[in-house]
Amino acid sequence: MVFQRRLDYGFDGYQVPVVPRASRSARGRGPIRKKSENNQKHAFEILASVAGEILQEEETSAPTNTACGKDLCNVKNTIQQEQVDRGKFLIIEPLLGEPCNEKAFACIPELQGHWHGNALNKFLHNQESFNSQGSFASERFDYPETIYVAEKLVVVNSKNAGGSSSCEMNGESSHARKIFKGKVEGLTERKPEAELVKSSSIESGTLLVKDGSEDAMDLDAGSIGHASVESNVKASLFKDCIGLCPFSRPCADVEVVSRDDDGKSSGCSQYGAMPKTSRPLSYTETRRMSNLTASRHWRAAPISKSGGYFRTDWKTKPPFRNGRTSYSCQRSQKIFPFKKRKFFDQSTLPTSDGAFHCEDIFNSSNKRTNGNDMVSATEASSSVKSQHASLDSRDCNVKLSIKSFKVPELFIEIPATATVGSLKRTVMEAITSILGDGLHVGILLQGKKVRDDNKTLLQTGISEDDKHSNLGFMLESRHAKMMSPPHTKNPSNLPFSAPGGITRHTTSLMLQEGTSHASSVPAETNFSSSVGSDLGAVCSLAKASTADKMSDSRALVPVPAIGRGALSVVPFNCKSMHPEFGQRRIRRPFTVSEVEALVQAVERLGTGRWRDVKLHAFDKANHRTYVDLKDKWKTLVHTARISPQQRRGEPVPQEVLDRVLAAHAYWSYRRQLVKAEV
DNA sequence: TTTAGGG
DNA sequence: CCCTAAA
Numbered sequence: 001m002v003f004q005r006r007l008d009y010g011f012d013g014y015q016v017p018v019v020p021r022a023s024r025s026a027r028g029r030g031p032i033r034k035k036s037e038n039n040q041k042h043a044f045e046i047l048a049s050v051a052g053e054i055l056q057e058e059e060t061s062a063p064t065n066t067a068c069g070k071d072l073c074n075v076k077n078t079i080q081q082e083q084v085d086r087g088k089f090l091i092i093e094p095l096l097g098e099p100c101n102e103k104a105f106a107c108i109p110e111l112q113g114h115w116h117g118n119a120l121n122k123f124l125h126n127q128e129s130f131n132s133q134g135s136f137a138s139e140r141f142d143y144p145e146t147i148y149v150a151e152k153l154v155v156v157n158s159k160n161a162g163g164s165s166s167c168e169m170n171g172e173s174s175h176a177r178k179i180f181k182g183k184v185e186g187l188t189e190r191k192p193e194a195e196l197v198k199s200s201s202i203e204s205g206t207l208l209v210k211d212g213s214e215d216a217m218d219l220d221a222g223s224i225g226h227a228s229v230e231s232n233v234k235a236s237l238f239k240d241c242i243g244l245c246p247f248s249r250p251c252a253d254v255e256v257v258s259r260d261d262d263g264k265s266s267g268c269s270q271y272g273a274m275p276k277t278s279r280p281l282s283y284t285e286t287r288r289m290s291n292l293t294a295s296r297h298w299r300a301a302p303i304s305k306s307g308g309y310f311r312t313d314w315k316t317k318p319p320f321r322n323g324r325t326s327y328s329c330q331r332s333q334k335i336f337p338f339k340k341r342k343f344f345d346q347s348t349l350p351t352s353d354g355a356f357h358c359e360d361i362f363n364s365s366n367k368r369t370n371g372n373d374m375v376s377a378t379e380a381s382s383s384v385k386s387q388h389a390s391l392d393s394r395d396c397n398v399k400l401s402i403k404s405f406k407v408p409e410l411f412i413e414i415p416a417t418a419t420v421g422s423l424k425r426t427v428m429e430a431i432t433s434i435l436g437d438g439l440h441v442g443i444l445l446q447g448k449k450v451r452d453d454n455k456t457l458l459q460t461g462i463s464e465d466d467k468h469s470n471l472g473f474m475l476e477s478r479h480a481k482m483m484s485p486p487h488t489k490n491p492s493n494l495p496f497s498a499p500g501g502i503t504r505h506t507t508s509l510m511l512q513e514g515t516s517h518a519s520s521v522p523a524e525t526n527f528s529s530s531v532g533s534d535l536g537a538v539c540s541l542a543k544a545s546t547a548d549k550m551s552d553s554r555a556l557v558p559v560p561a562i563g564r565g566a567l568s569v570v571p572f573n574c575k576s577m578h579p580e581f582g583q584r585r586i587r588r589p590f591t592v593s594e595v596e597a598l599v600q601a602v603e604r605l606g607t608g609r610w611r612d613v614k615l616h617a618f619d620k621a622n623h624r625t626y627v628d629l630k631d632k633w634k635t636l637v638h639t640a641r642i643s644p645q646q647r648r649g650e651p652v653p654q655e656v657l658d659r660v661l662a663a664h665a666y667w668s669y670r671r672q673l674v675k676a677e678v
Numbered sequence: 679t680t681t682a683g684g685g
Numbered sequence: 686c687c688c689t690a691a692a
Contacts (some may be wrong), residue, residue, distance in 0.1 A: 584687075585686065585687085588686095608682080610682095611679085611681085627681085627686085630680095630682075631687090634683085
């Protein structure tokens with residue numbers, strides 16, 4: 001049982017709930033983060049509740065901590081109340097006494113955005129704050145009011161700390177650091193750990209990362225559901241165009257609808273955190289949403305510059321181009337549900353230094369994840385096997401044969417019109433960028449990392465001719481400083497840690513076509529988009545890494561639900577895409593239908609009323625902000641003025657362009673008139 | 679928050 | 686598509 005194991009570790013903990021956005025404020029636009037103590041208190045209470053439930057769930061027979069009784073009773077209510085029922089949560093069991101690897105957390109964008117000042121880190125490791133006092137120093141723990149991304153974040157600390165929640169947990173500290181992840185609702189659906197382990201496939205709906213000995217990660221199937229985007233154009237008779245519409249021709253009310261989410265849940269409401277209102281997302285909201293959208297995706301160099309009219313790619317500037325101030329501001333905005341976002345659930349996390357925390361461990365036994373069907377398409381990576389050659393008794397040479405390394409994850413988006421060659425290049429670039437210098441090879445022996453580079457193989461024991469020497473190689477962050485948790489538990493006792501200390505690693509690289517449906521391969525993002533050329537090849541890799549007990553990379557990776565959408569995948573270049581900085585939204589060229597809708601709306605409403613245009617024609621297209629529409633109009637006007645030969649991207653009918661010019665001229669004229677009058 | 683423009 | 690000054 002999952003939690004049984006936790007108890008073995010001396011689980012007791014704090015849970016830091018991620019309060020859904022909906023609860024933020026009535027108007028839904030409150031400050032992103034509050035330092036209100038009450039807030040924190042509340043949060044912790046919820047945490048306690050959840051923790052209680054977890055425990056209760058696990059120990060079906062044994063009632064959990066009575067101290068949490070009240071909370072336990074209200075867990076479900078609380079969860080519902082908080083509307084986090086659909087969310088996911090993470091449970092982190094930090095290693096007490098071990099400074100948390102800041103990078104590990106720093107590289108988690110979700111946390112970055114929500115835990116101000118690395119609050120989580122402080123929370124987890126601020127000894128003075130809670131270890132000694134047994135309670136949280138609220139003033140030091142900046143609990144975010146909302147955390148969308150992770151929707152539910154549960155931090156379980158092995159140290160006994162009542163804290164504000166006054167929830168007493170059993171308190172022996174544990175050396176283990178575990179991270180559980182799953183949906184909140186998974187509390188009741190959670191599979192026993194054994195099961196999870198067994199079915200390492202992603203379908204279990206929970207992600208479980210265990211301490212050193214092994215990490216099992218299961219992507220939340222639900223969250224990665226199938227994404228589909230459909231856009232349709234509703235046309236209805238436009239009656240009152242006369243008088244309003246400067247153009248005599250009949251106007252149809254065209255509305256571009258783009259459903260970002262599956263069925264019922266549309267827009268951000270899918271996360272249950274957003275109120276399901278018909279109110280169009282405000283620009284800011286939309287931005288917030290999109291801000292995280294493409295994060296952690298590698299952005300391949302634009303292979304084909306298309307879409308822009310007078311500028312194809314709008315200059316892909318580094319995310320942190322203007323990284324001066326307003327930083328905190330921005331990060332605070334990044335608490336949006338990841339819509340259309342692809343996650344890499346993995347131990348590979350971009351570190352603060354931009355490197356990858358990669359724990360792709362390959363061991364000699366090449367212990368692969370049991371039948372993972374997650375590898376659906378192209379298994380780009382071959383299993384790695386390192387063998388111990390017999391020791392040459394004479395010169396003591398150690399012969400190793402590493403067949404191959406798996407490439408961590410690759411996630412790319414490329415226009416459907418791109419050539420195969422460009423796809424190859426893109427993939428190559430992605431791989432190169434990963435391997436470039438973000439990673440280095442790590443060696444795992446007997447399940448332990450060999451850190452001392454100066455030791456000889458002999459000293460290390462690698463020279464031993466041991467068939468089962470458990471020698472493993474892994475790719476890891478170059479700069480990541482792994483911390484070695486005092487592991488008291490015998491790794492071999494851990495279900496995951498094979499005597500060989502091998503971890504399992506699953507890497508898959510698949511290319512899928514845009515049309516995909518929810519499959520049993522949640523990890524692999526199904527990508528579907530109606531956005532024309534958005535269809536992209538998605539190389540995703542789900543990787544589960546394991547366990548080296550020290551890997552900081554095992555950090556939690558919130559797995560947000562993937563929306564539909566065109567995930568722009570680009571190799572997540574840690575260097576240029578530091579999670580701390582907002583990510584550029586994925587480029588989603590306007591389709592002709594959208595252009596027509598826009599043109600029509602502008603014809604009616606005129607320029608300068610972008611919000612109305614948005615409401616009228618793109619109300620449902622959450623990914624189109626009024627700024628986008630304004631920009632598009634700008635480009636349309638430009639496009640209409642240049643020769644067809646100079647135009648790029650999906651060709652817009654000349655007729656439409658003519659209308660653009662006409663409308664533009666008309667409204668410009670009107671504006672002048674109005675101006676003159678005033 | 680929107681608009682309007684430059685980048 | 687981003688960023689922002691202004692409104």
